Amino acid sequence: MSKAVTIFDTTLRDGTQGEGISLSVEDKLKITLKLDEMGVHYIEGGWPGSNNKDIEFFHRVKDLKLKHAKITAFGSTRRKLTPPEEDANLKAILDAGVSCATIFGKSWDFHVHKALQTTLEENLAMIYDSVRYLKDNGLEVIYDGEHFFDGYKNNPEYALATIKKAEEAGADWIILCDTNGGTLPHEITDIVKDVKSKVNVQIGIHAHNDCELGVANSIAAVQAGARQVQGTINGFGERCGNANLCSVIPNLQLKLDYTCISPEQLATLTNVARYVNELANVNMPVNQPFVGTAAFxxxxxxxxxxxxxxxxxxxxxxxxxxxxxxxxxxxxxxxxxxxxxxxxxxxxxxxxxxxxxxxxxxxxxxxxxxxxxxxxxxxxxxxxxxxxSGQVESVFEVESFKLLVAKTADQPVVSEAIVKLKVHGEEVYMAAEGNGPVNALDNALRKALLQYYPDIQDMHLSDYKVRVLDEKDATAAKVRVLVESTDFQNTWSTVGVSTNVIEASWQALVDSIRYSLIGKSRIDPAKDEQRERLGLVNH
Incomplete structure (x- = not known):
């Protein structure tokens, strides 16, 4: 039995249905390139019949020079009582200019009656006609049996009949979908084995995570004979999300000896996961398995x-x-x-x-x-x-700082900071304004040091967090300030604590700049380049 597993990524389509997830066309094109470099076999770009953003994506993705991945367009089977050549959804898939289509149809008789409001026979015809039409137009067709496991548990004969129709029409892949995410691993195993015994076409799994079993169900399906896994990077998706490919791939490859992507491509997994989160403007859980910052x-x-x-x-x-x-x-x-x-x-x-x-x-x-x-x-x-250990040189000494915050009735708040430093034995006074007291202090401190340390202009604050430590003390509470700073090569974080938020911020700011200045001698470009190639540099 082959140990190769095909990876189908639907981050750009199913993943964007998750709450708070929105990707521009530019974002989707960038992620496509990253997924291709990682060795993903299929990338579902979107539903060209549903919105202009996806139409633009399919138009522009043709210009990308992809090395590994096939771009697929998503859609549904034809509408009831409509010839496939007259169905706007199927025509939109053809107009997308892709070589592969992924279409879904109903496997659950309950859905046929309630959602489609048609007969079981018409639903079978809709599946056959749609797959056949796309095949006749030269496309590879991946057929997704929506709600397959729920359908099988309710009416196994009919659920099997739907995928047999797709096979009869020439589908290249039949994907069994746990659309509601409510199936358990032992059920997945038994049902996939039964399907495998009754169809000759390759089958795959599309699992959702509503019971926190998306990854487990995907692995169970592969062990039972499925050879394609559909999922998303970081588990993005509607409701509780889809099967997380960042866990599925390493589990299959490192634990069960299946081949999904090359070892070199697997070594980019963390970089890809964090890149996608960055573009989606989502914070990755630190404890996310394999790719989270706390995973090891x-x-x-x-x-x-x-x-x-x-x-x-x-x-x-x-x-x-x-x-x-x-x-x-x-x-x-x-x-x-x-x-x-x-x-x-x-x-x-x-x-x-x-x-x-x-x-x-x-x-x-x-x-x-x-x-x-x-x-x-x-x-x-x-x-x-x-x-x-006596390894820190005194790059500068802080003597004092003053802050002025003024507000008039018809003007915004104005913040001005004055800092007094000693640098190389010389006293330096500097004033600067900012859009807030912390920004004013930051500006004054850098302005004072710039003439001595020109490289300081390359660094900037990339994140600023304040946490109240003793909530019961209200406005007199102690606070912790975490400052994240970055330059063209590194990112680092510093901390300050005080009952005064300005003092806590000042501690973190001073540490951040001091670290930047003493750190210049520690940067090893060759090592940094190597870490970048391995995906270890968190941008």
Whole structure:
């Protein structure tokens, strides 16, 4: 039995039906290129008969030089009592100029009666006529049996009759769809095996995630004989989403020895997952399996002590196989092993047995107790470790800052900051305005340092988060500020904590700029290029 599995991505069509997911034509074209590079076999571009955006996509996608993927256009079977050559939906698929069509039809007799409001016989004719019409026009046809598993459980003879009609009409693939996402893995296994025994055409699985079983059901179907998996990147999709290809692919390939894409392409998985989330403007859950930032993160001291001896002790695969990386978090739960690992990772010579190491561990735990969180602020942690090991030069010293915030009745709020620094023994005063007090401080600080460190113009703040730590204290509560900064090569995060949000922001800003300035000497372009190729650089 062949161990090859075909991957069909429907992020651009089914994925965009998820709440809060919207992709422009430009976004869809960029994602198409990424999916093609990753080795996806089919990319469902959209429904050309439904909206102008999809029509434009199919027009422009022809100009892309794809190496692996076939673009498919989606649509339904013909309308009832309408000849296929007169059906606007089928004509739109032909007009899209694709070589492959994916059409769906009804497998559940309940839907035939209630949704289509037609007879069971007419539904069979609709399936046959539509598949045959597209085949006669030279297209490869993938037939999706909508609600197949619900239909099979209600009326197995009729559900099987619908896909037999698609096979008779010449469908190249028949996909069994768990459209409501309510089928359990053992049911998937039994039904797929029965279908396999009754049809000769290749079959596939299209699973939804309403019971958190989209991935499990896809794997069960493959083990029962399905050879195509339909899903989306990061599990995007209507309601609870579709089967997540970022979990389906590595599970099939690394755990069950099926071939989906090449090992080199699999190593781009994390990069692709994060790229798609970025274009969709969606935050990826840190604990998403395989591709999340916490997928291979270790926090407990006992765990870290073990992975220092062998990563396999607490990692089910090598992270780099899917383009991810191992991370060790330092927090109040950390032991000596966490700091030693982190120091090694940063290239810091750290003696695990001396009293200074133990003091740093205690200092970090004390800071975490005060509200600092270093697992989300690696740059602040690195500054602490380098300072403790005597490796941080004093690039500048802060003497003071002042803020003026003014508001008049007919004018917007004006913020002005004045900073006083000492740089290379010289005192520097600088003032700057901003659209808020934090922005004004940021502008004044960079303006003061620019003449000494011109490279600072390449960095900017990319994210700013404030969290109230003691809600019961209301406006007097302590807050934690996390600042994310970036330049043309790296992204880093710093933290500040105070009962004054301006002071907490100032701490994080100063750490961010200090890290940027001392970090210039640590950038290794060759290493950075290698990490980029492997998909390890998070843009």
């Amino acid at each position: 993160a270790h926090k407990g001291g006992i765990h870290v002590s073990a992975i220092l001896r062998h990563a396999k002790t607490y990692e089910h695969i090598t992270p780099e196989l899917v383009g991810n990386k191992q991370r060790v978090l330092v927090s109040e739960l950390a032991g000596q092993s966490n700091l030693v690992f982190k120091a090694q990772e940063l290239g810091i010579d750290f003696n695990a047995n001396n009293s200074e190491t133990k003091k740093i561990i205690q200092d970090i735990k004390d800071l975490e107790h005060q509200g600092y969180q270093f697992e989300g602020a690696d740059a602040s942690l690195e500054l602490l470790l380098r300072q403790a």
